Amino acid sequence: MTTEELDDTAQPLLSHLIELRQRLMWAVGGFFVAFLVCFFFAKQLFNLLVVPFSWAVEWAGLEGRQIELIYTAPQEFFFTQIKIAMFGGLVIAFPMIAAQVYKFVAPGLYKNEKAAFLPFLIASPLLFLLGGALVYLFFTPMVLWFFLSMEQPADGGKVAIELLPKVSEYLDLIMTLIFAFGLVFQLPVVTTLLARVGLVTADGLASKRKYAIVAAFVAAAILTPPDPASQIGLALPTILLYEIAIYAARIVEKRRAESGAEDESDAPSDDENASSEASTP
Template sequence: MSDQRGNESHQPNQDGHQPDQDSHQDSQQPFIDHLIELRDRLLRTLLVVVAIFACMVPFAADIYDFVADPLQERLVEGAGMIATEVTSPFFTPFKTTFVLAFFIAIPFVLYQAWAFIAPGLYQKEKRFAVPLVVSSVLLFYAGMAFAYYVVFPIIFEFFVSSAHADIKVLPDISRYLDLVLKLFFAFGFAFEIPIATVLLIWSGAVDAKTLASKRAYVIVGCFVMGMLLTPPDVISQSLLAIPMWLLFEVGILLGRWIKSSPREESA
C-alpha cells in the first residue's frame, strides 16, 4: 500500500507535468517578467540619455566653456587651459556633454525606477513616494547649482591666488573636468541628506530624538566626508561639510513633522 501511495504521489497530471514542476514554473514566471520589465526600462533610460546627448553634441564646445568659466575667469590675463594628452581636446567636451545629458535625464530615470517599484507599494507609500522623488530631483539640481555658483568661484579664486608669482597656472582640461564632476556629484548627493533623514525617521528605523542626540558625530562625519570628496583645503571641506550639517537639521525637522502628522491606513 505504501508503495502504491508513493507511486501515486509522483504520477503526472493530465497534461503530463509533475505537480511540483508546475509550482516551480509558476514561481519563476513573475521573476522572469520582472527581469524583462527591468531590462525594458533600462533600455528606455539609455535611449533617452543618448537622444539628449545627440541633440547637444553640436554645442559640446560651448557646454565645456560654460563648465570651465568659473576657473577661466580667474586665470591671469593671457593664461588658459591646456591639454596634456593628444585625445583630450576631442574627447573632453563630449564627455562633459554626455554627463550633462545624464543629469538632464535624471527625472526620466527616477520615473522609470518609480514605475518599476510602484505596483508593489501600498497607497500611503505611493502618496509619500511621489513628493519624495520630486524633492530628490530638485535637491540634486540645487546641490549642483550651489557647487557651480557658490563653491567653484570661491575655491578656484583661492587656488589661483595662492600660486607663487613665478608660477603660471595652466590647468589641464581633462583633470579639471574630473574635478568638477567629482564636486558636482558630491554636492548633488550631499543635498539628498534631508531625504535620507526623512526616510530613516518615517520608516521607523530611528526616531528624530535619537538622530538629534547623535548631532556631534554627524558633524564630525560631515567634515570627514568633506575631506574625502573635496580638494585638500579647509575652504572646500567647509563649503561641503556645513551645508551637509544644515541639511541634516532640516531633515530632522521634516521627519518630526511627518511623524507627528496623522497617516492613513494602507489601502
C-alpha cells in the same frame, strides 16, 4: 508542484522580465539620445563650465587675463568631451530614468506607498541640482581663487609660476565637486526614508548633532583646499542639511503617531464588542 502550477508561476515572472526589459530600453534610449545631444554641444558645455574660472580670475584681481586650458595628449580633449556628454546626458535623462523605475515598481505598491514614494522621487533630483548650483556659483570659484592666489609673478628675478589647468583635470575637479555636493544634499531624503521605516529617530539624530558637526568639518577639511572659506563653504551646508533631516524625521514621526491614533479611534472598543455579542441571538 504540478506542471500547471509551474506554468502559472512562470507567466508572472516572464511578464515582469518583459516589463523590465521595456523600461530598461526606454531608460537607455533616453540616456543615449541625451548623450548624443550633449556630445554635439560638448565644447559649448565645457565653455559654460569654465565660467566659474573666469569669476575666480576676477576675484583674484587678474582682470584682463585670458583664460587658458591645455591638453597634453592628442586624445585628451576628445575623451573630455565624452565625459561631458555622459555627465550631461545622465543629468538630462534622469527624469526619464526615474520615471521608468517608478513605473516598474508602482504596480507592486499600495496607494499610500505610492503617495509616500513620489515626493522623494521629486525631491532627490531637485536637491542634487541645488547642490550642483552651489558648486557652480560659489564653491568652484572659491576653490579656483585659492589656487590662483598661489601664483608667482615674474618680479625681481623670480620665476613666473602660472596656473594652466589641463582640460581633463579641470573637468574632473568640477564633476567631483558636483557629485560630492549632490550626494551630500541627499541627506534629508535618505534620513526621511530611514525614519519612515523606523531605522532612525529624530531624537537619535539630535543626540548625535555634536558628532555630526565635527564630522562635517573633518570632511570639509579633507575634500577642500586648506583655506577657511572653502571648508566653511562645505561644512555649513552639511550641518544645515543635518538639521533639516532632523526636522523631516520629526514630521514623519508626528504623522505616524497621528495615523496610529486614528486607527485606534476607528477600532471598536471592548464595551462595543461586548454589547454586540450580547445582542447577538
